[in-house]
Amino acid sequence: MMNQSKRTLGILAVLLLYIPIVFLQSVIDPMRKQFELANTAGTINTVGRALPIEFTLGAATGFREAIAGLLWVRTDKFFHEGNYDAIVPMVRIITWLDPQNVDVYQTGAWHLDYNFTDAEQRSDRRYLPLSVTLLEEGIANNPTTTKLYADLAFTHYFRKMCNYEKSIEWYRKASAVRVIDPKQPLSVDPDTGLRDHYVVDAITHKPTPYADPTIVGHGLAHALTAAGDIDGAIKQWQFCISEHKRLMVESPSTAAQDSSGLHVSEKNLNETLMRKQFRVLDTKTPEDIDLHAWLVRTAPMKFRFEGTANFVGAKKFTLEGHQVTWGPVDGARINFRLEDADYEQPQSLPFDLSVKLPKHVTMMQDSGAVSNGHFTRRVNMFDDSLGDNPMYPFRAKRYKVTFWFNPADPASCPPNLQDRIGWVGEGMTDKNHLDVSGIVPGALEGPQEKSRVRLVTKVIYLTRDDIMGTGEKKFE
Numbered sequence: 228m229m230n231q232s233k234r235t236l237g238i239l240a241v242l243l244l245y246i247p248i249v250f251l252q253s254v255i256d257p258m259r260k261q262f263e264l265a266n267t268a269g270t271i272n273t274v275g276r277a278l279p280i281e282f283t284l285g286a287a288t289g290f291r292e293a294i295a296g297l298l299w300v301r302t303d304k305f306f307h308e309g310n311y312d313a314i315v316p317m318v319r320i321i322t323w324l325d326p327q328n329v330d331v332y333q334t335g336a337w338h339l340d341y342n343f344t345d346a347e348q349r350s351d352r353r354y355l356p357l358s359v360t361l362l363e364e365g366i367a368n369n370p371t372t373t374k375l376y377a378d379l380a381f382t383h384y385f386r387k388m389c390n391y392e393k394s395i396e397w398y399r400k401a402s403a404v405r406v407i408d409p410k411q412p413l414s415v416d417p418d419t420g421l422r423d424h425y426v427v428d429a430i431t432h433k434p435t436p437y438a439d440p441t442i443v444g445h446g447l448a449h450a451l452t453a454a455g456d457i458d459g460a461i462k463q464w465q466f467c468i469s470e471h472k473r474l475m476v477e478s479p480s481t482a483a484q485d486s487s488g489l490h491v492s493e494k495n496l497n498e499t500l501m502r503k504q505f506r507v508l509d510t511k512t513p514e515d516i517d518l519h520a521w522l523v524r525t526a527p528m529k530f531r532f533e534g535t536a537n538f539v540g541a542k543k544f545t546l547e548g549h550q551v552t553w554g555p556v557d558g559a560r561i562n563f564r565l566e567d568a569d570y571e572q573p574q575s576l577p578f579d580l581s582v583k584l585p586k587h588v589t590m591m592q593d594s595g596a597v598s599n600g601h602f603t604r605r606v607n608m609f610d611d612s613l614g615d616n617p618m619y620p621f622r623a624k625r626y627k628v629t630f631w632f633n634p635a636d637p638a639s640c641p642p643n644l645q646d647r648i649g650w651v652g653e654g655m656t657d658k659n660h661l662d663v664s665g666i667v668p669g670a671l672e673g674p675q676e677k678s679r680v681r682l683v684t685k686v687i688y689l690t691r692d693d694i695m696g697t698g699e700k701k702f703e
Contacts, residue, residue, distance in 0.1 A: 298324070306338070314338050315357075319579060322364070329372050332365030336378065340387055345611040345618050349593055352669060353584050356576040358383055364578065376401030377442045380450065389636050390670040391454035391680070398447035440470035441488040448495065453635040455651035455679035457503050464496035501546045502646070509551070509647055510654025514539050516683045518660050520561065520630035521703035527695050528609040528621065532563045532593070534630060535601050536683075540644035551646070558641040559597045561632055563604070564668050566590040568625035568688060572669070589619045589626070592669060594639070624691050628702075629668050631684040652681035660685045 298321050305313045318335035321328060339358035343351040362379040369375060380397035384390045448463040471489035475482045520534030540556035570588050577583065595604035611618040634640045634652035648655035662684035687702055 306342070311338065311342050314342075318361070322361075322368075326365075326368040329365065329369055329375060332361060332369075332375060333378055336362050336365075336383065340383060345591070345608070347607060349591060351618055352590050352592055353572075353588060355383070355387060355669075356573050357578050357584075360575045360578045363575070371404050373401040373404050373439065373443055376404070377446055381446050385446070385450055385453070386638075388670045389453075389633055389667045391450050391635065394450040395447065395454060395456075398443055398450055401443045402447065440467045440474070440492075441484070444470060445488070445491065445495075452499070452650060453637075453680075455635070455653075457499065457650060461496065461499055461503070464492050464499060467492040468496065498546060501549075502650075505546070505549050506646065506649055506654070510649040513654055513656040514648055516632065516648075516655055516657045516660075518561075518630070518632065518657055518683050518685060519703075520563075520685045520687075521701055522628055522687060522689075524693065524696060524698075524700045524702070525605075526609070527697060528607075528612055528619070530565075530606045530608070531603060532595060532606060532630075533601075533603045534561060534595075536561060536597055536632065537600060538597060538644055539647055540641070541646040542643070544643060544646055553647060555600065556641075556644055557596070557598045559632065559644055560594040560639040561597060561602050561630055562592065562594045562639065562668070563631075564590070564592040564627075564629045565606075565608075566627055566629075567623040568627040569623070586616065587620055587622050589621050589623065591619060621691065621694055626689045626691070626694060628687040628689060629684065630686075631662070631668055631682050633667060633680065633682055635680045651679045652683075653679070655681065655683070657683045 298317060305311070305317065314335070315338075318331060318338070321331050322335070325331070336358045339354040339361065341350050343354050345351070359379065362375055362383065365375045366372075366379070376397050380394045380401065384394040384397065444463065444467040448460045448467065451457075451460040451463055468489060471485040471492060474485045475489070478485070515537060517537045518534065519536075520532075523531040523533060525531055536559070538556055538559045539553055541551050542554040542556060543552040544550070567588050567590070570585070570590070572590070589608075591606065591608060593604060593606060595602035608619045608621075612621055632639060634645060634648055634655060635650065640648075660683050662682040664682075665680065667680070667682065668684075689702060693700070693702065
């Protein structure tokens with residue numbers, strides 16, 4: 228057994244070794260100052276100061292990844308408790324501690340996009356620029372992890388913002404990812420199946436990596452279609468087919484996945500080729516959407532968004548042989564947005580412990596389904612205008628209400644309607660509200676100059692008295 232004198236010497240040795248460890252850690256990790264407790268004063272949250280001292284000591288002594296993992300467990304608990312306000316600073320701290328934790332970037336961006344909601348589950352779109360910043364940082368810290376590129380391209384630019392040009396840009400960046408050492412095995416994500424692979428370049432005949440054809444390749448084809456580049460989409464589907472076939476031979480362990488991807492690619496290619504041929508004929512005579520939209524204030528900060536629209540599509544359609552029956556169809560969605568009239572949403576926002584959201588800004592977006600030529604949607608913004616940090620503060624003097632229909636958005640325009648009005652609205656018009664600006668409301672960056680998307684858009688302006696007034700009143 229160790230006697231008392233040896234035990235004392237051992238303890239002293241450990242304490243003496245602790246000094247160079249702290250010094251070396253400060254040199255190794257120059258970002259540690261950003262999450263030290265002394266630097267959290269004045270922020271809008273107290274999460275940093277509320278962390279137990281062992282978290283700070285752990286980070287200082289070099290156990291950053293382990294501490295980040297423990298914090299991520301606690302963040303997950305916040306999520307299940309519905310304590311979303313605590314999630315943003317926790318994500319910030321964790322990504323500082325462990326910038327290679329890809330899951331935190333993905334999940335954190337998803338929270339920013341979807342989980343900050345009003346009483347009726349509409350997401351707070353003021354967080355979207357923060358989501359973009361977080362994912363771009365994740366990509367910078369993990370440049371060969373293509374699933375981060377795919378998340379930014381699809382979830383954020385394609386789905387949430389309908390910015391198809393930016394979606395294509397990030398998908399192409401994912402496709403161009405290069406792995407430094409081609410002799411090292413390429414990773415397979417166990418959750419998503421996302422893989423990086425090598426292909427032989429047709430020009431250089433050298434092996435180069437290509438991102439997973441399902442997550443990146445299919446996504447790029449859909450983004451090209453939404454932007455109106457149908458020839459580009461056809462080439463992309465053909466490329467995906469060749470990749471799936473190659474990988475079925477080279478990667479037997481994932482052959483079933485590539486077999487499914489091959490089936491999807493072939494189906495999309497065949498349908499796109501037929502629709503390219505038929506839609507040239509079916510969209511020659513533009514269909515008048517004849518949008519009429521109005522807003523009814525039913526009480527202070529409570530509204531009914533309503534309108535009518537003429538949507539003619541394929542009630543029956545057999546692609547093989549072009550057998551079609553045209554008529555009024557349901558399923559389209561009219562989007563609407565109420566926001567401060569003079570506010571321009573930034574393309575990105577700094578993402579740190581002190582999240583500087585534009586808390587004075589009111590911004591609400593929703594949509595209504597068209598049935599029998601009519602849509603209506605009730606919206607209560609009163610409940611979320613209360614408290615110290617309301618989602619809808621209504622501090623501006625003037626407000627803008629925008630109604631729009633986007634034919635390139637799969638969530639707004641079903642395929643049987645696109646068969647009549649085209650991929651990007653080339654077969655539609657509106658005698659009062661046709662919009663060829665290329666600016667999709669909420670896209671963050673615009674106009675989309677290369678995209679050929681046409682919209683139908685109507686704008687109504689309101690005063691604060693219009694918003695706050697009592698009694699029912701119609702605005703159009």
